[in-house]
Amino acid sequence: xxxxxLRTPAAAPTHLxxxxxxxxHLRVPPTVGSGRVSxxxxxxxxxxxxxxxxxxxxxxxxxxVRWLELISAGAVDELxxxxxxxxxxxxxxPDLPRGPxxxxxLFATFGEITQTWQVHDVIGxxxxxxxxxxxxxxxxxxxxxxxxxxxxxxxxxxxxxxLDGQVHRIWRNAADLQRLLQLxxxxxxxx
Numbered sequence: 524x525x526x527x528x529l530r531t532p533a534a535a536p537t538h539l540x541x542x543x544x545x546x547x548h549l550r551v552p553p554t555v556g557s558g559r560v561s562x563x564x565x566x567x568x569x570x571x572x573x574x575x576x577x578x579x580x581x582x583x584x585x586x587x588v589r590w591l592e593l594i595s596a597g598a599v600d601e602l603x604x605x606x607x608x609x610x611x612x613x614x615x616x617p618d619l620p621r622g623p624x625x626x627x628x629l630f631a632t633f634g635e636i637t638q639t640w641q642v643h644d645v646i647g648x649x650x651x652x653x654x655x656x657x658x659x660x661x662x663x664x665x666x667x668x669x670x671x672x673x674x675x676x677x678x679x680x681x682x683x684x685x686l687d688g689q690v691h692r693i694w695r696n697a698a699d700l701q702r703l704l705q706l707x708x709x710x711x712x713x714x
Contacts (some may be wrong), residue, residue: 556603558702558711568602569694574668576649579697580647580649580652581647582688583646583647583650583652583683583685584645584652586605586652586683586685586690587645587647587652587654587681587683587685587690588642588645588654589605590602590605590655590683590690591609591640591656592640593605594638594640595638595639595640597630599626599627599630602626603623603626605688605689605690606622606623606625606689606690607622607686607689607690607691608621608622609621609622609691609692610622610623610625610626610689610691610692610693611625611691611692611693612625612629612692612693613692613693613694614693614695614696614697615629615661615693616628616629616632626648633662634662634684635660635662635663636660636661636662638658638659638660638661638662639658639659639660640656640657640658641656641657641658641659642654642655642656643655643657650685651683651684651685652682652683652685653680653682654680654681654682654683654685655678655679655680656678656679656680656681657676657677657678657679658675658676658677658678658679658697659674659675659676660674660675660676661673662675663675665699665702665703665706666699666703668703669706670706673706674707675702675705675706676705677697677699677702677705677712678697678698678700678701679695679696679697679698680695680696680697681694681696
C-alpha cells in the first residue's frame with residue numbers, strides 16, 4: 524500500500540488568523556424604531572446537536588436496565604410513565620392488556636413479592652436492547668404452587684423494543700421451569 528501526502532492550501536483563510544474578540548459570541552439586537560443599538564447583548568443560541576444513533580442506543584440500554592430496577596422496586600407508576608400505550612409482552616402471563624394497564628395487570632399476577640434483578644449483559648442495536656439477568660425472589664406462590672419462605676433464583680433474557688424513550692414491546696424468556704422445580708414440583712410421566 525502506498526501512502527500519499529495530502530495537498531494543503533498555500534495559505535489559510537485570513538478570517539481564521541484573526542484574534543477572537545471577547546464579545547464576538549454576543550449578538551446585539553437593534554431597538555425597534557429607534558435606529559440605535561440596544562445596550563443589552565444576548566448570547567447567540569446555537570442549535571442543540573442532534574442525538575446520534577450511538578446516543579440513542581446508549582439511552583435505550585440505560586432505560587432497559589432501569590426497567591428491571593423499577594420492577595425490583597415495585598415502582599408501578601414509574602414503569603407506566605415509560606411504557607408506550609401499545610406496550611405488549613411476549614413470554615409473560617397470557618392475555619395482558621396493552622400499555623400501562625398491562626403493567627398493572629402484570630404486577631397483580633405477582634401477589635406479595637420481594638425481588639431483585641442482577642443484570643449480567645446488556646446488548647443494544649437500533650431500537651432493540653437485550654438484557655440477560657438473574658432474579659432472586661420471595662413470593663407467596665408462583666403459577667399456583669405454594670412458595671412462601673422459599674427463595675427462587677432464576678435466569679431470564681429480555682429483548683426490549685424502545686422508541687422515543689418509551690418501552691413498546693418486551694420479549695421475555697425466563698427459566699420458569701427452574702423456578703417450579705425449586706418449589707418442589709415434580710414432573711411425572713403419564714401413566
